[in-house]
Amino acid sequence: MxxxxxxxxxxxxxxxxxxxxxxxxxxxxxxxxxxxxxxxxxxxxxxxxxxxxxxxxxxxxVGAIGLVPDHPDLRYDLARVRLMLEDGEGAVAVLRQTVALQPDHAAALFQLALAFRSVGRHGDSLLTLERLLTLQPDSLEARYLADRAVEREGRELLAQGRIGHAVERLTRPVAESVGVPLLSAHAAASYSDGKPAEAARLLRGLLAVNPADAMALWNLSLCRFDGRDAAAERLARRARALAPQEAEAHAKLGLALAAQGRHAAAAACGRVALACDPAHALSLSNLGTLTILLDEDAQALRLADRALLVAPDLGDALVVRGDALVRLDRPREAVDAFRGALRVAPRLVTAHVNLAHLLLRLGDYAAGWAEFEWRWRSEAQAGWRRPFRQPRWAGVDLAGQTILVHAEQGLGDTIQFVRFLDAVLRAGPARIHLETQGPLLPLLTHSLDPARVSVIPRAANFPGVSGLPETDVQIPLMSLAGLFCPSLEAIPARVPYLSVPEERRGFWERRLRNDAPGARLRVGLAWAGRPQYHADATRSMPLSALAPLAAVPGVALFSLQVGEASEQIARAPFPVIDLSDGPPGMLEAAAAMEGLDLIVAVDTAIAHLAGALARPVWVLLAKDNDWRWLNGRDDSPWYPTARLFRQTRRSDWSGPVEEAARALRRLVEESV
Incomplete structure (x- = not known):
């Protein structure tokens, strides 16, 4: 036997x-x-x-383990059948015992990673795979599962907005193969979506792992553009030093220089980029943008078209094409270009914003206001985004509710759009709280019905929301136009809709008469806006450019100018009476306007204020005027008392000023 x-x-x-x-x-x-x-x-x-x-x-x-409790392979095989029985938690428990008995048991570690994943413990699964890869770095199966786990966890963290955790997770050595591309892609998407700060955090995480990553350096340089900070240039120069043969490196340095207003130097970088790669579509597109800034519009159009031959779906090049066509007075083709950009890049913020401005300039308000809402995603508007708890008002009945209407951007925008509060009142709110800029508080408080509208100062922690009154809903002031103004004909153009106290009106009428007792016409001037405004150099002029107005007999000129530009009065080659020694503020400016026969202004808050008061106002406009003054008109549907004088050549104010001087001469003659 x-x-x-x-x-x-x-x-x-x-x-x-x-x-x-x-x-x-x-x-x-x-x-x-x-x-x-x-x-x-x-x-x-x-x-x-x-x-x-x-x-x-x-x-x-189980029986065998009872006899030989320290045998790791017995526990490993028990765990595998528990997985077959869909007992994931049981398999996890046994496999953890297995690797405790034999820490280098690679097969048990792999099965433990699978068991963790089967019960939804993806983080533990990934940690186990990392441990396995230290034992078997060439394990393709482990690497594949780790990459999928990293991608899943990274996407979840990014979707939850846990940027710091995502960077920490995705830049660990085991995650680099999938984590670095995922972070790069998310950074690009965040930047395109108007979230440069989030993109910068992701890119800094990548650079912590690999400080010599030229692409991360030059993309981080994009996130630092603010027109003042030289950090963008330093980052771009570091990237170029690492990859001097790459067109992209020169292109990004060009963008950094352009952000500081160094357009000629930026264009030179663009040309070097094209020497590295004549078919580099992004460099062609960027150089097109720069040539527009250098007033070479036809060349910009050619560069955009060359870029599109190489990359027909490059949304940025289509935007450059649209911008060039706008400046070449081909607006309908420009609309097609911007819409083409949005077909290939539906979330391209610059295309939406530029299309909005063009549609509004063409008077297509129904489509224009919808596109105008994309302003909140633009980098230029980043400082105005605020974390309101209240839902945004959609134009529905407000009976018994309170609403916060918050001003945005400049004083002129607030003056122009505050007219829509009448439409809000017709929706029946119990109360409107209008949050506005400090200089407008006295004027708007006097002009609006205190029984229905309370005018409050902008929150001290702007752009925060603490300290504001509790309301049911909120809406940005300029967004009211999208609810109530679908066409030019729908503009509420009843003026005046602002007013001043009689006592202040009388004060200024007496002062103006005393300052120029023999004048036939008293004319107020405003020749410059805020230097901080991105297009101020285009819309503003020197006081000396208004000399033809001073040459009209019988006219006394009064300065309504504030800020640095008012210092030009002392050097003016003609007499201008300075009113800046009076009480400050927009209410006082409005009261002074009531005593003037005419206001002549460039596109600033003074022009809007005069129009809202129904005062005669002549607005001197740059060739590339803002959208609100429309195209080619000498009147404004927003302000019935306004007359527009337009440049015919960029940077040349002689045409509109001479035309205004001739009109002023006729006005004086008619006043006799």
Whole structure:
């Protein structure tokens, strides 16, 4: 009769040769003779697992472990059948015991990663795979699963806005192969979506891992553009030093220089980029932008078209094409270009914003206001975005509710759009809280019905929201036009809609008469806006450019100018009476206007204020005028008392000023 050892040898040979029925019979006979044969319990359990009897297999493995508790392979095999039984938590427990007994058990670590994933513990799964990859760095299966886990966890963290955690997770060594591309892609998407700060955090995480990543450096330089900070230039120069042969490096340095207003130097970088790669579409597009800034519009159009031959779906190049066409007075083609950009890049903020301005300039208000809402995603508007808890008002009935209407951007914008509060009042709110800029508080408080509208100062922690009154809904002031002004004909153009106290009106009328007692016409002047405004150099002029007005007999000129530009009065080659020594503020400026016969102004808050007061106002406009003055008109549907004088050549104010002087001469003659 065979011994147990001999019988086990025969049974194992059957098992190994695939004669599973014979092996099962012999394993059973051995266990009948000696139930404590741990090896036989183990092998029969393996056989049961192979023949789809996982419950029986699990029972045998448990029995074997009871006899040999420190055997890691027994626990490993028990865990595998528990996975077959969909007992993920049981498999996790046994596999953790396995690797505790044998820390370098690679197969157990791999199965533990799978078990963690089966019960939704993706973070633990990834940690286990990282441990396995330190043992087997060339394991393709482990690397594949780790990459998928990293991608899943990274996307979840990014979607939750947990940027710091995402960077920490995705820049660990095991995650680099998928994490770095994922962070780069998310950074690009964040930047395109008007979130440069978020993009910068992601890129800084990449650079912490690889400080010599030229692409991360030059993309981080994009996130630092603010027109003042030289950090963007330093980053771009570091990137160019790492990759001087790359067109992209020169192109990004060009953008950094352009952001500081160094357009000629930026264009030179663009030309070097094209020397590196004549077909580099982004460099062609960027150089097109720069040539527009250098007033080379036809050349910009050619560069954009060259870029589009190389990359027909490059949204930025289509935007450059649209911008060039606007300046070449081909607005309908420009609309097509901007819409083409949005077909290939639906979330391209510059395309939306530029299209909005063009549609509004063309008088297509229904489409224009909708596009205008994209301003909130633009980098230029980043400082105005605020974390309101209240929902945004959609124009529905407001009976019994309170609403916060908050001003945005400049004083002129507030003056122009505050007229829409009448439409809000018709929706029946219990109260409107109008948050506005400090210089407008006295004027708007006097002009608006205090029983229905309370005028409050902009929050001290702007752009925060603490300290504001509790309301049911809120809306930005300029967004009211999208609710109530679908066409030019719908503009609420009843003027005046602002007013001043009689006492202040009388004060200024007496002063103006005393300052120029013999004048036939008293004319107020405002020749410059805020230097901080991005297009101020285009809309403003020097006081000396208004000399033709001073040459008209019988006219006394009064300065309504504030800020640095008012210092030009002392150097003016003609007499101008300075009113800046009077009480400050927009209410006082409005009261002074009531005593003037005419206001002549460039596109600033003074022009809007005069129009809102129904005072005669002549507005001197740059060739590339703001959208609110429309195209080609000499009147304004926003301000019935306004007359517009337009440049015919860029940077040349002689035409509109001479035309205004001739009109002023006729006005004086008619006043006799």
């Amino acid at each position: 065979a011994t147990i050892a001999e019988a086990l040898t025969i049974a194992f040979d059957h098992h190994e040769s695939g004669r599973l029925a014979e092996a099962e019979i012999l394993y059973g006979r051995i266990l009948d003779a000696d139930p404590d044969q741990a090896t036989v319990l183990h092998l029969l359990g393996v056989l049961y697992g192979q023949t789809d009897r996982p419950k029986l297999a699990a029972a045998l493995f």
